[in-house]
Amino acid sequence: MGEEKRLFPKTVFYFMSEKKHVAILGSTGSIGTQTLEVIKSHPDKFEVEVLTAQNNADLLIQQALEFRPNCVVIVNELHYQKVKDALLHTEIKVYAGEKALAQVVEMDTIDVVLTALVGYSGLLPTIKAVQAGKQIALANKETLVVAGELITQLARENGVNIYPVDSEHSAIFQCLVGEFHNPIEKLILTASGGPFRGKTREFLKYVTKEQALKHPNWDMGAKITIDSASLMNKGLEVIEAKWLFGVSQEKIEVIVHPQSIIHSLIQFEDGSIKAQLGLPDMRIPIQFALTYPERLKADFPRFDFAKYPSLTFEQPDVDTFRNLNLAFQAIKQGGNAPCILNAANEVAVAAFLRDEIGFLEMSDLIEETLQKSCFIEHPNLEEYIETDKMSRIITEQLIKSKV
Numbered sequence: 001m002g003e004e005k006r007l008f009p010k011t012v013f014y015f016m017s018e019k020k021h022v023a024i025l026g027s028t029g030s031i032g033t034q035t036l037e038v039i040k041s042h043p044d045k046f047e048v049e050v051l052t053a054q055n056n057a058d059l060l061i062q063q064a065l066e067f068r069p070n071c072v073v074i075v076n077e078l079h080y081q082k083v084k085d086a087l088l089h090t091e092i093k094v095y096a097g098e099k100a101l102a103q104v105v106e107m108d109t110i111d112v113v114l115t116a117l118v119g120y121s122g123l124l125p126t127i128k129a130v131q132a133g134k135q136i137a138l139a140n141k142e143t144l145v146v147a148g149e150l151i152t153q154l155a156r157e158n159g160v161n162i163y164p165v166d167s168e169h170s171a172i173f174q175c176l177v178g179e180f181h182n183p184i185e186k187l188i189l190t191a192s193g194g195p196f197r198g199k200t201r202e203f204l205k206y207v208t209k210e211q212a213l214k215h216p217n218w219d220m221g222a223k224i225t226i227d228s229a230s231l232m233n234k235g236l237e238v239i240e241a242k243w244l245f246g247v248s249q250e251k252i253e254v255i256v257h258p259q260s261i262i263h264s265l266i267q268f269e270d271g272s273i274k275a276q277l278g279l280p281d282m283r284i285p286i287q288f289a290l291t292y293p294e295r296l297k298a299d300f301p302r303f304d305f306a307k308y309p310s311l312t313f314e315q316p317d318v319d320t321f322r323n324l325n326l327a328f329q330a331i332k333q334g335g336n337a338p339c340i341l342n343a344a345n346e347v348a349v350a351a352f353l354r355d356e357i358g359f360l361e362m363s364d365l366i367e368e369t370l371q372k373s374c375f376i377e378h379p380n381l382e383e384y385i386e387t388d389k390m391s392r393i394i395t396e397q398l399i400k401s402k403v
């Protein structure tokens with residue numbers, strides 16, 4: 001069975017004749033709203049239990065009135081009264097704050113928690129959900145980047161499966177169906193290359209956030225779109241793949257595929273390669289994560305081979321886009337290094353989005369933060385939390401010293 005410690009099911013636990021009760025963390029975002037589209041098209045299959053937002057009270061209220069969850073959480077407490085007033089004449093419970101976000105996932109009525117929060121904020125609610133034995137549909141890749149070892153160990157201890165929502169990991173998962181017992185020789189993650197594919201470092205020095213936010217193929221939240229432009233998204237996905245599929249980083253390759261039609265590939269030990277293809281549409285992986293092992297009929301637009309006469313591939317330019325190698329180095333180092341990388345990246349992306357730093361400076365900050373942070377080989381949860389906090393301080397100080 002090789003080194004694999006896969007989290008995927010030995011047994012089938014979902015029977016789609018029963019309604020699945022879903023908590024969506026981050027329901028107002030790109031993944032959250034698409035999850036609700038999937039749920040809306042299968043009212044006989046799903047029930048919404050929990051919806052959450054950080055600031056977008058208006059959309060949260062609208063979603064709550066339409067999907068009638070058991071409860072909602074507005075994380076920013078300043079918006080609590082507005083949400084409470086709007087839902088006053090309903091039976092929907094309204095909570096506010098980070099603690100509430102981590103607590104609601106424990107509700108008895110929830111079967112599966114879909115984590116569509118952005119960044120490190122997904123870590124604690126995911127841990128609570130796993131400890132409560134909830135199945136996880138994971139979009140929030142940063143959770144596995146920060147603490148993949150801890151999360152996967154907790155998942156095993158609690159009999160929890162982590163179903164990937166991220167398109168590349170869903171592709172790998174889909175290719176693994178029927179192959180769970182077969183060792184993986186290599187995982188090949190595809191990358192679009194982002195809006196700056198083929199550009200030089202000279203060009204990248206002056207790019208704006210508006211340019212960086214124009215992803216060629218996917219319409220996503222701001223943070224992941226910047227990560228895609230800098231290739232950090234692929235770096236985070238390498239780390240995510242390592243933990244999801246129990247494959248060491250030496251067996252993970254990244255190939256640039258600008259059309260984003262092949263979502264990723266597995267090479268098995270007989271040399272055979274399996275791939276999953278489709279138009280770039282997150283509703284497919286979202287639905288599969290919620291319905292595995294079944295595939296529900298859906299009317300998502302179909303891929304037409306005639307419209308794509310050439311699917312192309314090229315090596316990533318890791319000299320120009322340094323983040324990919326920084327991520328490989330961090331996962332090779334192990335311990336809290338990926339947690340440091342993630343914290344520095346989140347601070348750097350936020351600073352880039354505030355026009356405080358240039359595009360290339362993001363990699364410099366991440367590299368310097370990794371050098372300056374204290375390495376811990378086997379961190380516990382408190383040490384991950386402390387690492388995240390300290391790394392953010394270091395990156396913020398580095399930014400201040402540069403401006």
Ligand SMILES: NC(=O)C1=CN([C@@H]2O[C@H](COP(=O)(O)OP(=O)(O)OC[C@H]3O[C@@H](n4cnc5c(N)ncnc54)[C@H](OP(=O)(O)O)[C@@H]3O)[C@@H](O)[C@H]2O)C=CC1
Nearest residue numbers: 026028029030031053054055056116117121139140220221
């Ligand atoms: N979008 C995509 O196609 C893909 C996304 N992913 C991953 O999925 C996750 C979500 O991405 P995406 O949907 O694009 O992100 P968005 O920014 O579109 O949405 C994020 C959601 O999380 C909420 N949120 C943001 N910050 C916090 C916080 N600190 N605490 C609590 N809630 C918070 C937001 O609330 P509010 O609306 O109120 O701000 C919103 O509901 C990310 O980890 C991303 O990497 C993975 C693959 C594809």
Ligand SMILES: CC(=O)[C@@H](O)[C@H](O)COP(=O)(O)O
Nearest residue numbers: 166167191192193194228233
């Ligand atoms: C849709 C999805 O899964 C994103 O993570 C996407 O893959 C981003 O595209 P890049 O390949 O440009 O990072």
Ligand SMILES: [Mn+2]
Nearest residue numbers: 166167168237
């Ligand atoms: Mn992805």
